[in-house]
Structure formats: structure tokens, C-alpha cells
Amino acid sequence: MESSIITQVQREDSRLSSKTDQVNKSSPQKPGSRNIFKKLICCLRAQDAQLPTSPTHDALLAPEDNGTVAKIPGECLLPTVTSEDQGKICVVIDLDETLVHSSFKPISNADFIVPVEIEGTTHQVYVLKRPYVDEFLQRMGELFECVLFTASLAKYADPVTDLLDQCGVFRTRLFRESCVFYQGCYVKDLSRLGRELHKTLILDNSPASYIFHPENAVPVLSWFDDSEDTELLHLIPVFEELSQADDVYSRLEQLRGP
Template sequence: MPSPPKVHREQLIGPKRSDDHSKKTLVLDLDETLVHSSFKPIPNPDYILPVEVDGKLVDVYVLKRPWCDHFMESVGARFEVVVFTASLAKYADPLLDLLDKQQLVRWRLFRESCFPYEGNYVKDLSCLGRDLSQTIIVDNSPHSYVFQPANAVPISTFIDNMDDQELLELLPVLNELEHAPDVRTVLGANLGLRELGG
């Protein structure tokens, strides 16, 4: 398992709000975890988002993963929610304005906050300034959490399966983690099973 780089990096987010003080921090990926986006038109998109690409406005078609709204409402009440995406802010920020109308997401982090490592954008949780025993990341890409795999709840890649239930099925898992003294003890045990193919 690679270690986070031994270089000083500034803390990426500010201190917890007083009403989040006792809550664990839940880091959520955006693309292929909560939504799927495409430059090609897709049937029945939830949003059509104009984004500037090479000086031109291009429409991005966005499909929400099934149960996304229910999931966000549930975790927003129980966790300090951070969306951490390797996407550019010019696309992800306006998308989150649409996706998070209730302002449940406390912090938004974009590509510039990722750490480039072996051709991938890594989300280094040690730069959040949060207790890692109380921090969870949900991401469809294992490369994203390569520095802290014992903090990760894997999720499959979402493209367009509207029968997908994974966000709904994730809620009982997060409920268990919400009450765990150290999430890494629970998730690290599961990590061992995953590595053995269990």
C-alpha cells in the first residue's frame, strides 16, 4: 500500500461547524458514484449543464444515480458531508448547485485538491484535517483512495442502470460505521476479505 507523500500540504477544508462536531466525516465522489455525465445526449437526463470547453459552451448531460436524493438527504443529516471529485470545478461546482439544493454538502473539493500519483488523481484524506478514524470515503475508483484504503467503502461504477440500488444498500453500512469507534477497524477487516476475493 503506498503512503501519502512526505511533503507539506495545506489543510484542504476549514474546521467543522459546531453542529457537525460529533459527526463523522463522509467523503463522496461525484462522477460514476452519484451521477453519470456525458457530452453525448442521453435519454431523460436529470440535468443539461452548459460547460465551457476550449472557449465554447458545450452541453453536458447528467443522469443521477437511482436513490441519489434519498441518499443525500439521509447522510446529510448524520455526517459532515464532503464531495471530493477529480473533475474540474467549472463543471462540478454548478452541478453540485443543482444536485445539492438543500445545501447538505459542507465542503466541495475539485481536481486541484487531488494529488497526482502514478497517472491518477488521488484523494489524500490526511489533508482534510479530520481524524482518520472518523473519516469514510465512498468512491467507485480504488485509485482515488490508494493512500487510505482502510477508510473506503467501494461502490460500483454507475453509467445508466436505472435499477441500481447501491446508494440505498449503502445506508445500513454507513449506519454501522456511524457508531464505530474507528471506521478503519470495520473497513480494514472488509478490505482484507476483498483482497482475498471474499
């Protein structure tokens, strides 16, 4: 159990350098389709890109180098905790390459085919479920207050989640507009959720998504189409142990080891 999360942390650095190659091999697309798809789903960082440093509050208020302005944190993103979830840790869970992989290119064994309208044209999005995702989500729903948080657009992610989450594990769904746009990245700012940070976790395949709160993260390797993948299965006992923590920081530090 502990070795699983330690291994994931150790492999995280090498994951970034191989991520682009994996995408190109597993889902080749025509340039036009790829550009549309990037608008729909959170695009991957360039292979040699540097992760932005964590910002100060002043940095969030200032114009970015690329001419855009970061979103200013406002009211809480999540509603009041329900009686059912009182006392539970809140877990923020990513969608693409964490739970599923999607493509405009037809996939013969797709679990879902979701029609999405983009600029007046309906496109078919082919979605593969990661192995053991059903078992993983079921257990997570029993242990935590689960929140879907994706940097993809709602017009794609919402219908995919409808099909994926048949049991209603996710109490709330957050999409791209809930992210903070910082130095070219869509960052999931956990401080805006309205939950105590020492009782909040994030599961995401992209370190850029949690650069504001890396100490709250449980990293997971990106998934595209490997039918033998067991990442989610191995994470179940890790999260079972984390669900009992009074402080996720101290427990994650123990699991990561020296």
C-alpha cells in the first residue's frame, strides 16, 4: 500500500517527459481535429515546458506574461457539506487521463460515444474507461466527499461523467471555468473549494493542475489505452487508509516516506 504511492511519486518526474510521446502514439489525429479537441479538453503541456512556480496572492491579481489575466479567487466553489458527508475528507478527482481517455478518432472498443457540438458542428467523442474505474469510484463514494474537477469544458465532461458515474459518486462537478488560469495552465485551486485544506486531497495525472497545493496531491500516472493498467486498483487501499486521517498532510508525508 505504502510502496504504491511512493512509487507513483518517484515516477512523476519521468511521466512528464514521456507524456507527449504517449499521446502521439495512442491517439494520432488530423491537425484540424486536434486543434478542436484541445479547445474541448485541457491541452497537454509541451514536452520541455517548465511547471510554473506557485504564486503569491499578488501574482494572481497581475497580468500574466502571455497577456491573459489570472482569475481572482472569489466565493466558494462547493456548496455546504451535506449531513451525509459531515466529517469526511473531500477528494477532488480529475477526469481525462485519470479516469478515462477520449479521442475524436474512432475507437472500436469505446465504452461511450458522446456527441458534442462545437462551433455548430456535432462531433463524436470516443471514450475509454480506465480499468477498475467502476470499483474505484464505488469505494471512493463510500469513503469520501467526492468532487469531479476537470479543466475540460462542461459540454464534453458533463455527458461523459453522466455515463461514467452511474451511482452518483460525485457530489459536485467543476469544469474549466472554475480553474485559475495561471502562466498558461488551468490550475485547480483547492483553497477556493470552501473545505479545510488539511481535510482535502486531489487525485490528478497532471502536476500542473495542483501546483498551488502539491502537498495535498496523490499523483497518478496518465492512462490512454493500456488494458492491463492497475493504477486505480492499487490506489483503493491507499485511499482507504487516507480516509481515516485527521490531517492529510501528516499521513501523506508518512506514505511518501523519507
